Amino acid sequence: MATTPRGRALITGATAGIGATFARHLARAGHDVLLVARDAERLAAVSAQLQEDFGVRAATLPADLAQPEGVAAVEQAIAAEPVELLVNNAGIGLNKSFLKSTMDEELRLLNLNVVAVMRLTHTAVGGMVDRGRGAIINVSSVSGFAATMPGSTYPASKAWVTSFSESVAMQVKHRGVRVMALCPGFTRTEFHQRAGIAAAQMPDWVWLDADAVVRDGLRDLRKGKMVSVPSVRYKLAVGALKVTPRVVLHRLMPRGARKMGRTVGDAQ
Numbered sequence: 001m002a003t004t005p006r007g008r009a010l011i012t013g014a015t016a017g018i019g020a021t022f023a024r025h026l027a028r029a030g031h032d033v034l035l036v037a038r039d040a041e042r043l044a045a046v047s048a049q050l051q052e053d054f055g056v057r058a059a060t061l062p063a064d065l066a067q068p069e070g071v072a073a074v075e076q077a078i079a080a081e082p083v084e085l086l087v088n089n090a091g092i093g094l095n096k097s098f099l100k101s102t103m104d105e106e107l108r109l110l111n112l113n114v115v116a117v118m119r120l121t122h123t124a125v126g127g128m129v130d131r132g133r134g135a136i137i138n139v140s141s142v143s144g145f146a147a148t149m150p151g152s153t154y155p156a157s158k159a160w161v162t163s164f165s166e167s168v169a170m171q172v173k174h175r176g177v178r179v180m181a182l183c184p185g186f187t188r189t190e191f192h193q194r195a196g197i198a199a200a201q202m203p204d205w206v207w208l209d210a211d212a213v214v215r216d217g218l219r220d221l222r223k224g225k226m227v228s229v230p231s232v233r234y235k236l237a238v239g240a241l242k243v244t245p246r247v248v249l250h251r252l253m254p255r256g257a258r259k260m261g262r263t264v265g266d267a268q
Contacts, residue, residue, distance in 0.1 A: 131176075165180060
């Protein structure tokens with residue numbers, strides 16, 4: 001299916017879940033795409049499928065964004081050929097509490113969830129401002145609105161992503177550039193399997209579909225929103241988190257973690 005070419009989109013964590021879904025939606029809309037992830041073989045398979053299905057150019061860049069050299073490779077790619085849309089989707093959680101994790105594990109989480117997002121946003125946004133157009137979506141999480149996972153540093157990393165995105169968005173919105181934090185709740189992807197989430201013990205209503213998350217996110221980006229929370233139920237949840245006294249949250253969160261079949265402190 002041929003499409004009219006649009007500006008290039010760069011998606012990190014593009015081989016599965018929300019990242020792969022973004023890649024399909026953007027390719028369907030006519031964007032050439034640059035796909036970034038660690039697994040070169042999976043990247044090649046996703047790229048080939050997008051080119052076959054949508055007739056766009058789908059380039060790949062294998063890179064570990066938890067490592068400085070991996071981020072540098074993507075920065076160089078942006079400098080060589082500017083992007084119209086950057087989706088910072090790559091991220092990890094740890095399936096253990098802060099007391100049980102190692103400093104290497106915690107630094108890997110921060111490097112991927114925070115440092116890579118900051119560096120790639122900084123690299124892309126300057127050129128977007130100069131051109132007077134462009135957009136950045138930083139994939140965050142509803143967990144970043146409160147300490148929702150006792151003992152886990154994942155929500156803290158996502159709180160940073162949301163605040164950072166909103167702050168940059170306020171600075172560049174009058175320059176033709178949009179920046180948005182996309183904050184989904186539990187979404188059916190490989191992320192939760194890798195993070196040790198006991199999905200079978202959680203009710204169906206908590207789960208979102210990746211296609212719906214991406215559709216909502218792109219719609220909110222077009223509307224100029226700085227923070228997007230897909231689905232009515234998670235909008236209500238975020239509203240409740242914002243108004244519930246901290247002392248109440250501190251009592252409820254450990255109980256909720258245990259009910260979801262996780263050791264207190266396990267990641268999303």
